[in-house]
Amino acid sequence: MRRRVAVARRPAIIAVLLLFALFGLPALLxxxxxxxxxxxxxxxxxxxxxxxxxxRVGLISLGQxxxxxxxxxxxxxxxxxxxxxYPVILVEAGLITMVAxxxxxxxxxxxxxxxxxxxxxxxxxxxxxxxxxxxxxxxGHGFSGYNGALVNIPPIRRxxxxxxxxxxxxxxxxxxxIMFLLVxxxxxxxxxxxxxxxxxxxxxxxxxxINTTLYKLWALALASFITGVAGGVLAGAVHYxxxxxxxxxxxxxxxxVVLMGGVYSLWGAVVAAVLYQFLxxxxxxxxxxxxxxxxxxxxxxxxxxxxxxxxLADQVPKDLAKLGRLLLRLTRRPQPAEPAAAVPxxxxxxxxGGGAA
Amino acid sequence: MPAWSDFEPFIVSGLALxxxxxxxxxxxxxxxxxxxxLYLAFGxxxxxxxxxxxxxxxAGTPGWVSWLVCVAFAAAVTLAYGTVFGxxxxxxxxLVKAVATIGLTLVLYGAMDLLWTTSGGEAxxxxxxxxxxxxxxxxxxxxxxxxxxxxxxxxITVATGAFLRYTKLGTxxxxxANDRVITATLGVPVRRVEAAAWLGCGVLAGIAGLLLAxxxxxxxxxxxxxxxxxxxxxxIARLRSIALAFAAAIxxxxxxxxxxxxxxxxxxxxxxxxxxxxxxLLVLSRRRVMTQSREEA
Numbered sequence: 210m211r212r213r214v215a216v217a218r219r220p221a222i223i224a225v226l227l228l229f230a231l232f233g234l235p236a237l238l239x240x241x242x243x244x245x246x247x248x249x250x251x252x253x254x255x256x257x258x259x260x261x262x263x264x265r266v267g268l269i270s271l272g273q274x275x276x277x278x279x280x281x282x283x284x285x286x287x288x289x290x291x292x293x294x295y296p297v298i299l300v301e302a303g304l305i306t307m308v309a310x311x312x313x314x315x316x317x318x319x320x321x322x323x324x325x326x327x328x329x330x331x332x333x334x335x336x337x338x339x340x341x342x343x344x345x346x347x348x349g350h351g352f353s354g355y356n357g358a359l360v361n362i363p364p365i366r367r368x369x370x371x372x373x374x375x376x377x378x379x380x381x382x383x384x385x386x387i388m389f390l391l392v393x394x395x396x397x398x399x400x401x402x403x404x405x406x407x408x409x410x411x412x413x414x415x416x417x418x419i420n421t422t423l424y425k426l427w428a429l430a431l432a433s434f435i436t437g438v439a440g441g442v443l444a445g446a447v448h449y450x451x452x453x454x455x456x457x458x459x460x461x462x463x464x465x466v467v468l469m470g471g472v473y474s475l476w477g478a479v480v481a482a483v484l485y486q487f488l489x490x491x492x493x494x495x496x497x498x499x500x501x502x503x504x505x506x507x508x509x510x511x512x513x514x515x516x517x518x519x520x521l522a523d524q525v526p527k528d529l530a531k532l533g534r535l536l537l538r539l540t541r542r543p544q545p546a547e548p549a550a551a552v553p554x555x556x557x558x559x560x561x562g563g564g565a566a
Numbered sequence: 567m568p569a570w571s572d573f574e575p576f577i578v579s580g581l582a583l584x585x586x587x588x589x590x591x592x593x594x595x596x597x598x599x600x601x602x603x604l605y606l607a608f609g610x611x612x613x614x615x616x617x618x619x620x621x622x623x624x625a626g627t628p629g630w631v632s633w634l635v636c637v638a639f640a641a642a643v644t645l646a647y648g649t650v651f652g653x654x655x656x657x658x659x660x661l662v663k664a665v666a667t668i669g670l671t672l673v674l675y676g677a678m679d680l681l682w683t684t685s686g687g688e689a690x691x692x693x694x695x696x697x698x699x700x701x702x703x704x705x706x707x708x709x710x711x712x713x714x715x716x717x718x719x720x721x722i723t724v725a726t727g728a729f730l731r732y733t734k735l736g737t738x739x740x741x742x743a744n745d746r747v748i749t750a751t752l753g754v755p756v757r758r759v760e761a762a763a764w765l766g767c768g769v770l771a772g773i774a775g776l777l778l779a780x781x782x783x784x785x786x787x788x789x790x791x792x793x794x795x796x797x798x799x800x801x802i803a804r805l806r807s808i809a810l811a812f813a814a815a816i817x818x819x820x821x822x823x824x825x826x827x828x829x830x831x832x833x834x835x836x837x838x839x840x841x842x843x844x845x846x847l848l849v850l851s852r853r854r855v856m857t858q859s860r861e862e863a
Contacts, residue, residue, distance in 0.1 A: 269661055319851045323604060323660045327801055328847050334794055335840040342833035458791045461606075465668055500680040507672030514666045515654050 230382055235375040243378045245490035247446045250381040253482035254388045254439035256467045257475060258432035261392055263464070264472030265401065266428045267408035268318075269326040271460050272333030276433055278340055278455035280306040280440020285365050285450055286346045286354050295368035299384065299441040306437025307430050314429040318422065321411070330460070337457045345450035364448035381442045388435045389475055400427055462506065469509040471520020480522045568827040574706045576823040579781075582712035584819025585719030586777045590796035591803065591811035592726050593770030598805050599743035600763035601652060604664040605644070609793030610674040611768065612775020613786050615640040617682050619776065620692045620784060629695065637772030643674070644768025645761060652760055656746075671790065678786040692779040715777050722770065723812040730808075735762055798839030802846040818842055 235243055255277055262268045270276075284302035287293070293301075317328050348363045349356030356362065371380035395401055403424040406414035415421050444450060466485045471477025484506070489499045509521075517524040590608060598604050615636035622632035647670050655663050682690070696710035730736035738759045741749040750756045774796075778789055799818055803811035818839045825835035 269665070316848045320847060323664055324801075324847060324851070326661055326664070327604075327797060328844055330794060331798060331801070331840040331843045331847075335837045335844065338834060338837040338840070456787075456791075457794065458787070461668055461791075462672065464665070465672055468665065498680055500676040503676030503679065504673050505676075507669045507674075507676065510669035510672065511651065511666055514658075514662055514669070515651065 227382070227386060231379050235378060240374050241494065242487075242490065243374050244446075245487050247374070247378045247381050248443075248486040248490075249479075249482045250378070250385040251439050251443045251446060251482075252463075252486050253478050254385050254442070255436050255463065256470065256478035256481040256485075257389060257392050258435040258439070259464065259467045260472045260475070260478050261395070261404075261428055261435075262432050263467065264474075264477075265396065265404040265408060266425060268425065268428065269322075269329075269464065270432070271326050271330035271464055272336070272457075273432075273436060274455055274460040274463055275333035275336040275340075275457065276306060276310055276436045277440045277443065278452070279309055279336060280437030281444045281450055281455075282340060282343075282345055282440070283437065284441030284444045288365055288444065289346050289348050289354050289363075295366075295371075295445065299438050302441040303434040303437040306440065307434040310433025310436075311426060311430050314433075315426060318425050318429070330457070333460050334457045337452070337455060340455065341452040343452075345452060347449070362449065365444045365450065367445040377446060381446065384438065384442055388438060389478075391435065392431070392475065395431060400424055404428055462503070465506050465510040469506065469513050469521055471522035471524075473519050474522050477520045477522035480520070568829075571705065572827040573824055574704070576826050577820065578703075578706055578708050578712055580820035580823030581816065582715040582781055582819070583823060584816035585716035586774055586781065587796045587799050587815035587819055588719035588812040589715075589722050589770055589777070590774045590793065591799040591815045592722050592808045593767045593774070594796065594800045595803060595805060595808050595811050596726060596730070596739065597763050597767040598800075600739040601648070601742075601760045602656075602660055602663060602746075603648075603652065603667065604660065604797075604800075604805070605767055605771075606664055606667040606793060606797075607644075607647070607670040607674060608767070608771045608774070608796070610671045610678075610790040611640040611643045612636075612771040612773075612778065613789030614643075614674050614678050614775075615772045616692055616775040616779035616784060616789065617678060617690075617786065620690055620779075621682075623692070633776055636776050637769055640772030640775060641765055641768035643670075644771060645765045648764030649761060652764065653757065675786060675790050678790070682786065690784045692776070692784045694776070694780050697780065711777070711780055715781060718773065718777065719812065719815065723808055726808055735759060739763060795839040798843035801843040804850060814842070814846075 230246075234246060238246070255273055259270060259273045262270050280302050283305045284298055287298045287301055288295075291298070313332055317325060317332070320328055343353050344355040344357075346354030347356050348354065367377055368380060371377040396404075403414070403419045406417060406419055407421055407424060411421055447454075463481075463485065467477070467481045470479075470481030470484060484502075488502055492499055492502060513520055594605060594608060618639055619632040619636035622635060623629060627635075647667070651666060651670075655666055694711050694714075696714060698709070700707055700709035700712075702708065730740055738749065738754045739762075741752070741754060742756065742759060746756065775789060778792060782788060782792065795818070796815070799811050799815035802814035821842070822835050822838040825831045825838065
């Protein structure tokens with residue numbers, strides 16, 4: 210009963226949070242933090258895409274930052290080459306990245322588990338080398354659009370309705386929200402069920418008549434599309450793109466952070482993006498080295514993999530609920546029925562988070 | 567197309583690089599076969615060992631002591647990780663085990679960046695005494711570090727092969743690679759054999775870290791993620807054969823360095839390991855059999 214009420218209330222809570230993110234946060238924070246939050250919006254999309262692959266289908270990608278770089282490259286090239294409206298460019302960047310991701314991914318999907326993860330890492334390494342040599346477009350001519358002279362480099366444009374930083378932040382939050390809805394629409398319908406079956410056991414899914422290749426490719430296409438769109442948003446956010454901003458190891462760190470945030474829920478993607486982009490900005494402002502964060506991420510991965518497969522997004526509310534029950538029990542001492550009531554929720558939580566990350 | 571003489575020096579450096587990749591590859595394959603863990607922190611422990619050795623040398627410690635400390639550090643960290651997290655994750659998917667070592671990588675990487683700050687400082691370098699002396703083959707100068715790197719690759723591959731073939735511990739490791747549960751039932755002390763594999767892998771990580779710090783660069787980021795290149799050789803060997811890993815490592819090292827003088831390809835030479843590994847994986851996985859067993863691909 211309580212659960213049903215919570216489900217009914219959830220869209221309202223999300224709407225309030227979204228409105229607060231759109232109008233409350235920009236009013237409260239300085240430009241420095243608003244820029245960091247734009248990055249959070251971008252990386253929450255990347256994390257959601259990685260969550261689809263890792264959490265829903267069970268395909269671990271160690272090359273998502275390289276896909277983001279491809280999306281950013283395509284978007285930047287189109288933004289310099291054409292005068293199309295920004296949303297059109299975003300869709301185009303997403304679609305081109307999707308095609309690229311599928312072309313690379315189709316042969317890779319023959320592999321499973323560890324081998325698939327490692328081949329994505331190898332492909333990410335290759336893409337990084339190509340981009341380092343090709344350079345990001347900066348208003349030059351030709352296919353690469355790179356002007357080696359490095360004088361009078363025009364910034365990558367933003368949409369006319371969102372040229373300022375707070376406006377662009379709102380713009381990116383809305384794009385991220387649309388992408389989250391896209392993911393949700395997939396999870397709730399046929400592909401989501403097929404993905405769940407594949408994650409549990411690919412041979413069983415095959416035996417049940419699920420076209421595993423189609424649905425795996427579908428997941429890859431969706432993830433590449435979302436990451437491509439995120440790349441387009443990133444291009445406008447930073448104005449200037451450089452290949453050194455997308456090193457291969459960032460894909461590894463991103464996977465670690467996404468696993469920490471939690472791959473089984475979309476909240477996990479937001480948590481991961483905050484960990485990955487907002488905390489470093491916060492620490493930098495406080496004068497604390499971001500290296501502490503890297504260490505924390507490392508410990509977080511080990512902790513998540515050994516004890517909490519569903520990540521922080523799942524674990525923290527559960528721990529808070531446990532803490533709440535504990536406090537309740539301490540304040541109302543003579544209540545022997547309380548611990549017994551706590552047991553069923555705990556066991557259901559364990560079985561819910563039992564899937565392999 | 568450059569003249570042949572332009573390529574000659576790169577044969578030597580390529581073989582040296584390939585030798586270190588081979589050394590790393592053997593360590594990774596043996597650990598993977600014995601414990602099921604693909605040790606992605608291989609580069610990070612070696613890098614931290616090398617940085618510690620550098621600090622010790624700066625403080626005036628004799629060279630050989632600092633090198634021993636480097637190897638001992640890498641071995642100790644690896645063994646400690648294996649002892650703590652190995653059993654905890656033993657029943658999980660190989661992928662989970664591999665990703666967990668990324669956790670260790672990040673901890674070490676953060677600590678290295680914190681303790682040996684990279685920004686603003688001048689480039690560190692760890693030079694082995696063997697750098698300055700050498701001999702020449704025809705026109706090519708060969709220094710002893712390069713010889714040691716290749717020799718280490720060859721010796722370690724042969725020695726590990728013999729160890730796995732002829733010793734009791736090696737036989738136990740091969741048995742565990744086939745089936746852990748049956749091996750345990752037969753009375754093999756699984757934990758102890760695993761610990762030996764972790765220790766051996768750590769020692770190799772330390773040696774590889776020292777050699778790479780000298781041959782490539784003493785830089786935390788470079789060394790930590792150079793393991794990705796060594797992984798390519800291991801992948802070509804499908805995480806199985808140390809002989810194949812050795813051959814692949816030498817090929818990767820040679821092709822990488824031989825592309826250097828070719829102007830049109832020199833920017834793309836760092837792709838060598840990735841491209842070779844991707845092609846090898848895709849070709850080798852043409853005939854895929856789907857099974858329910860734990861043995862993957």
